[in-house]
Amino acid sequence: MKEKKLGLMSLILMIFTSVYGFNNIPRSYYLMGYAAIPWFVIAGILFFIPFAFMVAEFGSAFRNETGGMYSWMCKSVGPKYAFIGTFMWYTSYVLWMVNVSSGIWVPVSNVIFGKDTTATWSLFGSHFLSGSRLLGIMAVIFFIVITYFDSKGIDKISTVTSVGGTAVLTINIMVVIGSIIMIIARGGQLQQPFAGFESLKTPLNAAYQGSPIAILSFIVYALFAYGGIEAVGGLVDKTENPKKNFPKGIVIAALVIVVGYATLIMLVGSFTNYKQILGNDEITLGNVSYVIMSNFAAEIGKAFGATPATQLALAHGFARVYACIMLLALMGAMFTLVYSPLKQIIDGTPKELWPGKMGETAEGGMPKNAMWIQCTIVSVMILLISFGGDTMQQFFLILTAMVNVGMTVPYMFISFAFPKFKKMKDVDRSFVVFKSQASANIWGYVVTLTLLFANAFAIIQPALDGDVKTTFWSLSGPVIFGFVAWVIYTRYEKRILAQGDGVSGSSEEVSEEPVAQTE
Template sequence: MDNSKKIGLWSLVMLIFVPTFGFGNITTNAVALGPAAIPSWLIVSVLFFLPLSGIFAELASVNNGKAAGIYSWIDTGLGSKWAYIGTWSYFIANLFYLQMVFARIPVMVSWAIFGENRFNDANAYILPYIGIVLAILLTLIATTGVKKFSKLSDFGGRFTIAVTVIFIVCAIIGLLIGKPSATQFTASTVIPTFNTSYFSTFSWLLFAVAGAEVAGTYIEEVDSPKKNFPKGVILATVFVALAYVVGSIATCLVASPEVIQKAGLKDASYVVYKLLAENYGLSGKIVIQIYALILTITSVAAYVVWMESPIRAMFSEVPDGTFPKFLTKKTEDGVLKNALWTQCAVVIVLILVPAVGLKSIDNFFRLLTDLSSLSLIIPYAILAIAYVSFRKRGKSAPFTMFKSNTTAYIMAGIVFALSVAGFFGAGLDYVLGAESTKDAVVSIIKTYGGPIILIFIGYLITLASKATSKENTDIPA
């Protein structure tokens, strides 16, 4: 590739930063942890995000010429069987994420139209059914091709960064000109208490820094990769950590922990912007309506792209014959229509399950966040093991993030340990808060059972495909 067309250092940093950072992650964890989220972002960025990005980079460089996604990375260390399980787990996480997305859109629209969230506990049961309609509608749009939405999606990413910067700057300026902080920062409130309540939402922090895997696929397109890629990974880690830490501080300056917790997962990101506007004498309602309207338009475009992208990666990276031909069939434009509609059908089923007995809208969003988080952690844990296996074989990679095997093993071990802690921690509150053994068992099945059952179903699909296909002998067994 011509050097003039290669990805420079700062473009690489933004390539990692944009899909990783999200203001909603700040308020989500502020609801759960309060000011204790501030040092938690540092812990997760340094001990999880940085080594994970390094693992992505090293395994991606080994798979030059391939799609260089999670399948090929795990395959390098553990073989096709675990590569399939890891990739399918990643796909399952996307299913739960889409379920959460379809529940968020009506809330965005409500804030854009009314300047408030009209979906409360009394009418929470409506959200899943609106989500089903959105799943069908957006899938229909995705089957027409996503290129037309990519530019609007890119604008959405830049818009999110811009309004976040504005929020942080205005919050800090407010403090400097004499507006009192809404939160009292003390050692007791800022230092995390490492108890079961903390670990019950720890997976949310890990989920918030997901997205760095995108950069690994571009390592061969980076200008001077041996020099710029490690710099880019480190700089991106610093920027992500700073953005989450400073953003969390700004959020605490504007809204007290009590206000944020009262707003809940569904509304916290809107409430803090509304309060900031009112602090400067502006109409909080009008400001938040404008913010929510633009966010709705750009988010819908981003979600359409996101519905199609994991599908394309999932069915293009695994060996031929892994899935039934029905799912891998493409249109002339390369769109996997059958796979998209199958995904839609599964998401609709997932939407309907928690709709039964839905009483609290905030509990609904909490469950969806937990399911998305713990599902995504599974492929990361498998990837850490694959990386250790790869290094133990003494194979060399064109790009090496961790020079010594000892350092590599320690970093992979930390990623694996944190992934396990996040996975099992995600359901702690449900189990420990159960009023009876029966309720605890139901909670365990609901929280952990869904992802595990779907992963098992995926494995059965590939076994069935193997039994009926003779085209490929590398199908997982």
Template sequence: MKKEIFTFKRLVLVIATTVFSFSSSTTAFFTMGLKSLIWLAVAAVFYFLPFAIINSEFTSAYPKSQSSLYDWLADNLSAKIAFITTFIWYASYFVWMTSLFLKLWIPFGLLIFGKDISQMTTIFGVSAKMVLTILTIFGIVMLTTIINRGFLKIAKLMYVSSILMIGLLILTVGTNLILSLSHPDMILPNLKKAATSKTFFETTNLTGFISQLPFLIFAITAFGGLDTVSSLVEKVGNQHNKFSKALLAGGGIVLIFYFLAIVSWSMGTTVTTNTQTHLGNLMYALMSQLARNIAPNSPLISELYVRYTALVMFTAYLALLATIGYAPLKVLLHAGNRQIFPDKLLKTNENGIHFKAVRAQAMIIGAFVLLVSVGTPLVTTLYNQLTLMTNLARSLPYLLVATAYPFFKEKFTSDYLKLVKHSAVARVLASSVVMTVLLAIGFEIYTTIVSNGVIATLFLIIGPLIFAILANYLYERKANEINPLRRSRQSNS
């Protein structure tokens, strides 16, 4: 990677803003108030910081690996477990990509028209549903073109998105700070209200402390992205020897970002909502309200705040889609010693991109988008259930990586960034990640049973299970093709 794209400082910035999610900070504030900081702190101490250390050591030990996650698990657990885990990991990102493409034009509409065009009936006399479908297909083609032009283009998009995100954070924290200092008598009442208000998750079946439990899985996913960033280690050129330190530095900055964002919202903003406010447009509603608080007689300021937020989120979606459209697919294709998939999918263009695989991925996502846009009950239900299981499927690889870590510490003797010297400490870190993720999964399943019933819970579990069965089939089929003696023994048995 060229030096001007990924100096150490830029690398830290990109890592921090890839993991930090502005929408997660506003959602945390809105749903849990200051109580969200407690759960984010729990997730940080018992999951994020140990997982950052584990990722840092793995990326330091495998600086040239193109299949990061797979190599970590294959070398320290087994090749079969590694492939199945990598396949589930990719599948969860595939579903997420489809969801993001469907949401891509919400910030675009706010940026250009100042309104959510997904809520409109017609656009320029044409069905809004048709226009959004066409725009989404166009977005898929545009992102596929960016990916096929090479990682340099993706890196530039990531860096631009990072700069804009920092600007949005400064705008938010700064405005809330000005509001707080101009009304110092309201700081303590606002903080008290943010600390004692009911949680968003409270229902007749979920009350008190129990109603906070669903937030743990959200807190863990709010720190998501380290796995994707870690898979780019071989792409950072001369900075690969500093990548592990950049991961840790970026992780520390993420914690600061979340703290600043949530505390500043709690100090300076009293939330008022209406029937049109939901988690999808929450951040725009909060930014509009923040602008009205700082300049009550200036609609222009409110427009600027909302449109800048939309610009940041549109750019962030593009950068995120380009990154997850490239990195997980790259890891999956290089998994299994490149033996699982047809040779034509492994061909690269002059930019080093598996262009045929990227094109196939785009076509499948496009088909999903068209099916969802048609809106038949069966397809819509299926898509909603796939989306429901995404958090669970994304968390499973974290369990396996943490499980592999103590074995890695015992087996790997080459030179790398050894942050942990003793095997007992390695086991503590791994156990902390595993237990935290298992608790979050348990809470997710429990609250899904209570709130949505057994059927929704079964889909929550069946999704990753189906992907695991499919991955196992692909792996076993190839293993039998490669090893005729094994196939002969299986047929005789």
């Protein structure tokens, strides 16, 4: 039976759903206001479009390999480089798990109370077991429970992701339509005045004003918002007329995503006055989405003449609905991602590479031992961060910074490998975007340097403002996990060489495509 190919519209929708994340919009507005918009455009030009074309060329050339990004880097550079890059890609999901396990209590609070009350939670009235410390303990218990069920092979709960995904799409449409209605009802007036170039240049957040490095560090948030495009590499040969449709699909999808992010950030300003709604210490990167969406419902009521009491009821009601949607999406993603990236890297590499019984898989293919080791690492990281002191605001800032840096660093391995891939002989070049070695070199290094400088600014900036802790944790993830990957592979090399077998660099070392990033 002939495989059905993706049409242009289907391709665009697949790229869009792999990359676009609604949560990036309220967070970006909170961090920069309208000034976030130019950085999304810059990140789209310097990273998203060229990087998408690179993974498309990789995916087309190695379409018969099952190793995904590991195969690309292994064949282009070498097995050790490929393992370190892929291991860091996997560990970016470890950081994501740390973030979500702690942050999932914010939607729980919104479902129960209609607003975020996590900062006031305490155990038995104890000051010591309150705030971020209590969230840390609850996050560890939650993660242990998820790992227990996943290790039993119960992964069917991940179907809630599709429900959450559909609902998040509905939220986007509601915000667009609702904002336009409010703008018309107010005679074209925006709650946060837009002053043209000045608004695009000057951040609304005081922490970013007058600090060029702080502004430049924001590009990591924009880069993170485009994450997940490594998953499109396998779509080239599933597309009708790929030479014509794939480049067109990527460009159209990129434009839709860039314009979508820019438009939604503008529309958030249409119903959210920055100083009135976001100008207090209770707002964090963990709860800002719920605050903004509550305000959205209240402002709709206000535009139609609702009383203050009705506006408050609308705000709490919509916060509960939005929180329930996000809870479903996050729970589904967590059940899948606790085992999926780990299973890929364990299944696809030689069993001897992993220490002890870590490389063994149980009945049903679940890497049980590795999952419990992963659970221990995630739990320790959660407790170290949550018991490290400071406010809830800083707690979520650290977690978000760790995830943004951790998830964008592995992309540097792919973009840096691209010029070397272009030099390879006897490779299927049926799909080519970068026509010459010079263009491959230029764009390979442009993307790599964009990622490098953005992450450098993001890591350094908090320390320059006296926040050494955020800098330490942002840097610690990639450094520690990169070093661990190097130690694991070097140990494997020595053992294999001692046996006289040589080191395998076969493309069969990873069995599946990388999963798409969950925002």
